[in-house]
Amino acid sequence: MRFFEFEAREIVKRAGIPVTDFGFATDPGQARAIAERIGGPVVVKSQVLSGGRMKAGGVRFADTPAEAEEHARAILELEIGGHMPRGVLIDPRAEVAQEYYAGVTWDGSRKRPVMIFSPVGGIDIEEVAREQPDKVGRRHLSNILPLSDFQAKEVIAATGVSGQELTRLTPIVRRLAELFSRYDMTLAEINPLGRLADGSFVALDAHMEIENEARGRHAALLEELGVGEHETRQAREPTPFEIAGEQVDATDHRGVAGNVTEFDGNLGLVIGAGGGSLTLFDAVRAHGGRPANYCEIGGNPSVAKACGLAKLVLSKPGVERIAVMMSIVSNTRVDIVARGVIKACLELGHDPAEKIAFFRIPGAWEEEGFKILERYGIEYADRSVSLNEAARRAVEKIQGAATGNGASAQAAEARA
Amino acid sequence: MSILIDARTTFIVQGITGREAVNLTRECLDYGQGARIVGGVTPGRLGREVHGVPVFDTVAQAVAHHGAPIDGSVVTVPPAFTRDAVFEAIENGIRLIVIVTERIPRRDVAQMVELAALRGARIIGPNCLGVIVPDVVKMGGIGGPARNAAQAYTPGPIGVISRSGGMTTEMSSTLTAAGLGQSTAVSIGGDAIIGSSYAELMPLFQADDETRGIVIYSEPGGRMEADLARWVTEQRARAREAAAGSNGEAGAAELREPLPIVAFMAGRFMDEMPGMSFGHAGTIVEGKEDTTAEKIARLEDAGIAVAERIEDIPGMIRAKMAAAEGAGEAAGVAGGAR
Numbered sequence: 209m210r211f212f213e214f215e216a217r218e219i220v221k222r223a224g225i226p227v228t229d230f231g232f233a234t235d236p237g238q239a240r241a242i243a244e245r246i247g248g249p250v251v252v253k254s255q256v257l258s259g260g261r262m263k264a265g266g267v268r269f270a271d272t273p274a275e276a277e278e279h280a281r282a283i284l285e286l287e288i289g290g291h292m293p294r295g296v297l298i299d300p301r302a303e304v305a306q307e308y309y310a311g312v313t314w315d316g317s318r319k320r321p322v323m324i325f326s327p328v329g330g331i332d333i334e335e336v337a338r339e340q341p342d343k344v345g346r347r348h349l350s351n352i353l354p355l356s357d358f359q360a361k362e363v364i365a366a367t368g369v370s371g372q373e374l375t376r377l378t379p380i381v382r383r384l385a386e387l388f389s390r391y392d393m394t395l396a397e398i399n400p401l402g403r404l405a406d407g408s409f410v411a412l413d414a415h416m417e418i419e420n421e422a423r424g425r426h427a428a429l430l431e432e433l434g435v436g437e438h439e440t441r442q443a444r445e446p447t448p449f450e451i452a453g454e455q456v457d458a459t460d461h462r463g464v465a466g467n468v469t470e471f472d473g474n475l476g477l478v479i480g481a482g483g484g485s486l487t488l489f490d491a492v493r494a495h496g497g498r499p500a501n502y503c504e505i506g507g508n509p510s511v512a513k514a515c516g517l518a519k520l521v522l523s524k525p526g527v528e529r530i531a532v533m534m535s536i537v538s539n540t541r542v543d544i545v546a547r548g549v550i551k552a553c554l555e556l557g558h559d560p561a562e563k564i565a566f567f568r569i570p571g572a573w574e575e576e577g578f579k580i581l582e583r584y585g586i587e588y589a590d591r592s593v594s595l596n597e598a599a600r601r602a603v604e605k606i607q608g609a610a611t612g613n614g615a616s617a618q619a620a621e622a623r624a
Numbered sequence: 625m626s627i628l629i630d631a632r633t634t635f636i637v638q639g640i641t642g643r644e645a646v647n648l649t650r651e652c653l654d655y656g657q658g659a660r661i662v663g664g665v666t667p668g669r670l671g672r673e674v675h676g677v678p679v680f681d682t683v684a685q686a687v688a689h690h691g692a693p694i695d696g697s698v699v700t701v702p703p704a705f706t707r708d709a710v711f712e713a714i715e716n717g718i719r720l721i722v723i724v725t726e727r728i729p730r731r732d733v734a735q736m737v738e739l740a741a742l743r744g745a746r747i748i749g750p751n752c753l754g755v756i757v758p759d760v761v762k763m764g765g766i767g768g769p770a771r772n773a774a775q776a777y778t779p780g781p782i783g784v785i786s787r788s789g790g791m792t793t794e795m796s797s798t799l800t801a802a803g804l805g806q807s808t809a810v811s812i813g814g815d816a817i818i819g820s821s822y823a824e825l826m827p828l829f830q831a832d833d834e835t836r837g838i839v840i841y842s843e844p845g846g847r848m849e850a851d852l853a854r855w856v857t858e859q860r861a862r863a864r865e866a867a868a869g870s871n872g873e874a875g876a877a878e879l880r881e882p883l884p885i886v887a888f889m890a891g892r893f894m895d896e897m898p899g900m901s902f903g904h905a906g907t908i909v910e911g912k913e914d915t916t917a918e919k920i921a922r923l924e925d926a927g928i929a930v931a932e933r934i935e936d937i938p939g940m941i942r943a944k945m946a947a948a949e950g951a952g953e954a955a956g957v958a959g960g961a962r
Contacts, residue, residue: 314730316906317847319737319817351734352742392729421703421905422729443899469902482814482903483788486843486890487934493893494932502902506790535794536776538753538768539644571793572768591776591797594935 209418209441212255214297215433216414220398223387225380226410228302234295239280242298243273249301252279257441258289266293269301290444302410307400309333310381312349312388320348323385325363325377329400343367349385357382376409377401391429392422449524453503456516463509463540465517465548473498475565475606476521476530478514478549481506484535484595491599492531497606500527508540514548515555522556522563529565531602536591542569542577550584561585565605568598626757626808627783627828627835628720628748631657635696635720635763636686638709640664640674644765645700648724650675652698654770656760662690665709683716696720698754698764706750707732714745722764723749723819727905730817737819747819751904753789753811758796766811767793780805782941783829783883785822786841787814787848787904788890795839795888795934802938807835814843814904821848823855830859831877837945838885839937842919844894845907849887849919853926856882860927881952884944885928886937892916 211219214232221227231242232255243250254266261267266288270276280296307329315322325345328336337344345366347359360381364374380401388396397415404410423430430437440446446454449470457466464480475497479485485504492499501521505514521530532549534540546567553560567581570591581588587605589598639645641664652659653675663686664679666672672679680686687694697713699706699721706725713721714736721740728750740747748755754764758777766789767773776797782804786792789811796809810825812818822840829835842849859882866879894902895915901908909915920930929944931937 314734314817316816317821317851319734321734351731351738389731392731394730419729419731421727422731425704425729442901443897467902469900481788481790482907483786483791483841483843483890484794486788486894486903486907487791487794487888490890490892491933504903535788535790536797537790538772538793539647539765572772592801594798594933595794596933596935 209420209423209435209439210257211416211418211433211435212257212294213253213413213415214255214295215435216416217297217411218433219387219391219416219429220384220411220414223383225383225398226408228300228410228412230297230299232295232297233280234284236277236281236284239296239298240273240277243270243276246298246300250276251299251301252276252283253297253299254283254286254288254293255295255297256288256291256293258291261288264288299412302402302412303405304400304402304412305405306403307412308377308403308409309336309397309399310377310384310401311395311397311399312385312393313395313397315348318348320351321385321388323347323349323359323363323381325360325367325381327367327369333399355382355385355389360385372407373403376407380409391426392419393417394419449501449520452520453517456513456520459513459516460510463505463507463513465503465505465509465513467502467504468517468520469502471499471501472526473500474526474528475602476500476524476527477503478505478518478521478530478532480504480534480540481537484533487535487595488533488599491596492603494596495600495603497599497603500524505534505545506540508544509548511544511548511551514545515551518549518552519556522552522558529563529606531565531599532567532569533595533598533602534569535595537569537571539572540569541573542571543573543580545569546577546580550580550586561587566598566602568593568595625832625834626760627825627832628746628755628808628810629696629757629761629763631760632660633695633720633761633763634660634662634690635698636663636665636683636694636718637661637674637677638665638683638697638699638713639701640677640679641666641669641672642700644724645698646674648698648700648765649677651765651769651773652762653677655762655767655773656757656770659761659763662686662694683712683718687716693717696722696763699723700725703728707736710736710747711739714739714743719745721745721747721819722752722754723747723813724752724754724764725749726751728815730815733815733817733819737817740819748810749813749819751815752813752818753792755811756806756809758806758809764811765789766809776800777809778805780807781834781836781945782806783832783835783838784809784840785825785838786811787843787906788841789814791841791890795841795937798934799839799938804938804941807832814906816846816906818906822852823848826852826855826859826882827878830880830883835883836949837941838883839941840885840887842887842889843903843907844891844909844916844919845914847913850913850922852885853922853928856885856926856928881948884941884948886931886941886944887923887928888931888934888937889916889920
């Protein structure tokens with residue numbers, strides 16, 4: 209989960225790294241008050257999670273508190289990359305002699321954090337790495353051995369930085385690496401890290417991301433920062449349909465029937481498990497199908513949960529039929545999923561044979577499952593039909609049905 | 625032969641009294657020649673039994689009871705306790721650890737992996753279903769109950785490595801139906817950081833006499849496919865260098881041409897949806913290198929064939945194995961003629 213800049217700066221500050229005397233405001237009046245307190249030229253920055261703030265007009269300069277208020281009013285109403293800002297950050301305009309970069313992230317191949325430093329800051333570090341590779345220092349860190357100043361010193365010195373700059377930067381970079389591991393970050397970046405005229409350093413912007421799986425053990429920090437327990441901060445906000453999917457999954461602790469993502473097609477998908485869902489979603493699209501949603505079933509969910517998920521998908525506007533498909537299951541039971549989806553159809557007043565375009569879940573308890581499917585006249589297949597072929601059949605059926613529906617609609621019109 | 629485990633492998637189950645662990649224990653005991661599960665560990669449950677397997681409070685007690693070093697452990701404890709359980713296993717001399725648990729923060733995983741490397745131990749997972757040697761033994765929930773596992777997996781020449789537990793079985797079943805059995809199938813886990821990646825398992829398959837081809841399942845996210853592509857390219861260079869210096873004699877396994885590989889890439893739709901996570905924790909497109917398009921290009925550059933559909937895999941790997949063996953024989957003949 210990504211932090212807003214004002215939160216990331218607060219985290220940096222708590223780690224003992226100098227920051228500017230910034231303030232966060234959610235209305236123009238507050239912005240003015242902060243600018244008055246700062247008492248000089250300020251920068252007003254939109255607090256959104258998307259990039260390109262500067263280009264979009266989300267970063268503006270003000271010489272007076274009145275001007276800061278005006279800019280705040282405009283920025284607070286400015287949508288950037290599909291997101292409305294959480295607020296604005298008011299920052300004193302610092303006289304910066306030079307901008308640096310300091311960051312820590314994971315190297316998944318080496319399975320260690322990597323500390324990165326550059327005396328060329330304020331721009332994308334990838335670009336610096338491409339164009340001035342000798343100006344980027346990198347060093348892998350141990351996950352077990354304690355962090356020490358010398359590691360930061362080596363990374364900085366490797367870029368040709370020496371003298372007082374080196375001695376002042378060392379503790380800052382070491383502290384950044386410490387906070388990265390203390391708070392289970394996946395990215396901790398200060399860019400730019402500014403050197404002021406007096407030789408001191410100050411973090412001018414920060415980008416921090418915490419690992420979702422570790423949020424539980426940083427509940428206190430998140431609460432102090434005002435991060436809501438259910439804020440996902442994904443690339444886009446969850447839709448009501450997706451939130452309803454989470455509620456289905458939360459009905460009991462057994463297995464998974466959720467991880468719903470909304471699309472705008474006519475074929476509802478009740479699919480699983482993790483890898484199977486990815487494969488099936490691709491296959492449906494490859495055959496020209498238009499999925500109404502992505503989802504995942506797995507880990508042996510209850511009948512109620514499978515039913516809840518199927519009901520949610522069936523009730524989505526525009527969904528004509530559902531396809532119930534999974535890779536071979538060994539833990540999830542075929543009969544339980546079959547019962548769940550049939551129950552969903554019946555409770556919504558549909559004929560399962562009509563609404564379920566295709567059922568392809570082979571594996572554990574399949575004899576029992578197939579018996580139930582036969583009783584309701586649902587078209588199904590065992591493992592001899594591939595995931596791809598199952599998807600093709602489901603798509604074929606709904607495309608046939610779509611023209612059929614069109615015909616019957618015309619017929620109804622003619623009758624009227 | 626097989627990699628990682630065989631009929632003699634002894635292992636314990638940490639967290640054995642949990643619901644899923646009880647099932648997993650039954651499945652492993654029933655499958656193939658029957659797993660040698662020599663104990664289980666759940667703190668506070670000393671003296672109990674799970675399907676006849678004695679339960680201990682500590683790994684040390686299990687080792688003492690067994691009277692000899694124990695080879696492996698299947699770890700099924702909740703995420704908050706996994707690091708401790710894995711450290712305990714490693715410090716008690718266990719050298720192969722299969723971590724089933726999902727949702728472990730990656731710092732914890734990285735710590736386990738680093739300690740394992742220091743001690744010469746290997747981790748499979750987390751968020752995986754384990755390892756299966758068809759008709760012989762399985763370690764973990766892979767393939768499910770013995771009856772189901774026996775239906776999907778058969779012995780043969782293909783090594784299977786997969787980021788998805790379920791797809792390990794789906795692909796193996798497809799291979800089985802086409803008459804291609806598996807030497808060993810490994811579910812490596814779906815997280816961003818895992819104990820053993822494709823590239824880290826390849827040398828083991830490479831050294832295994834029975835394995836003649838590799839099938840992998842991959843997804844968006846991470847550098848694992850790029851690492852595999854690099855390994856294959858480097859292995860080819862090593863093999864050619866060795867061949868040039870050896871007058872055509874068959875070299876040691878580690879200096880042979882890389883085994884033929886066919887990959888299946890799922891989640892192609894995710895290339896259009898950066899920042900969204902689907903399927904597994906490690907499956908997300910954050911940069912260009914995470915996309916399936918980029919991964920497919922890298923794999924193909926290294927000579928790895930990428931299948932569009934699962935059902936195409938058996939034919940593709942057969943063709944690749946035939947081509948590789950043809951080339952091998954040709955090299956052998958050429959060497960003999962000299």
